[in-house]
Amino acid sequence: MNEYEIAILFDPGLEVDMDQATKKVEKILTDNGGKITNTDNWGKKKLAYTIKKHDSAVYVFYTVSIPGESVRRIESILNITDEVIRFLIVRPDLKAIAKAEAEKTRKAEQAAKRGDRDDREDDEK
Amino acid sequence: MAKIFKHRTDVAYFDYKDFKTLQRYVDQYGRIETRKKTGLTESQQRHLAVAIKRARHIGLLPFVAMA
Numbered sequence: 001m002n003e004y005e006i007a008i009l010f011d012p013g014l015e016v017d018m019d020q021a022t023k024k025v026e027k028i029l030t031d032n033g034g035k036i037t038n039t040d041n042w043g044k045k046k047l048a049y050t051i052k053k054h055d056s057a058v059y060v061f062y063t064v065s066i067p068g069e070s071v072r073r074i075e076s077i078l079n080i081t082d083e084v085i086r087f088l089i090v091r092p093d094l095k096a097i098a099k100a101e102a103e104k105t106r107k108a109e110q111a112a113k114r115g116d117r118d119d120r121e122d123d124e125k
Numbered sequence: 126m127a128k129i130f131k132h133r134t135d136v137a138y139f140d141y142k143d144f145k146t147l148q149r150y151v152d153q154y155g156r157i158e159t160r161k162k163t164g165l166t167e168s169q170q171r172h173l174a175v176a177i178k179r180a181r182h183i184g185l186l187p188f189v190a191m192a
Binding site for chain 1: 138141142172179181182183184185186187188189190
């Protein structure tokens with residue numbers, strides 16, 4: 001089982017009844033041995049360019065544990081799912097994320113020591 | 126050549142979902158800026174490029190802007 005991050009772009013026409021579409025996708029994931037640990041719904045967003053003749057889409061991000069061998073099967077099923085206009089499956093670089101988080105907290109501590117104003121970013125100085 | 130950031134950023138990770146940050150590393154035509162301009166290390170620049178390409182795939186960033 002590996003952790004994957006799956007971004008799904010739903011047909012914007014389904015926004016009124018998203019439940020059915022999300023359930024369908026979640027079923028695809030769980031049916032193939034996946035365990036959804038987190039979902040992040042961004043709602044309807046304008047696309048930077050048209051995808052399948054749509055200029056907006058409903059963005060939903062899933063964090064899922066999937067056995068590696070079923071990823072290809074999930075990909076092929078998502079490809080023929082009409083509700084999904086585009087998807088992306090990636091393995092997040094957990095090491096890099098942890099490192100970035102550690103760096104952030106270290107910096108925050110340092111800033112607190114110096115008594116910096118926390119409403120100002122470093123770049124703006 | 127003016128750098129986007131004066132100091133090297135110690136961002137260890139570029140997230141493809143964080144398109145607001147990625148946007149600062151592409152020019153007005155949507156092209157990825159060179160290392161000369163971004164001032165990133167080689168590996169940071171590679172990770173940045175991957176993140177931007179992923180963001181393009183899911184429609185968060187344009188492949189070609191103002192076409």
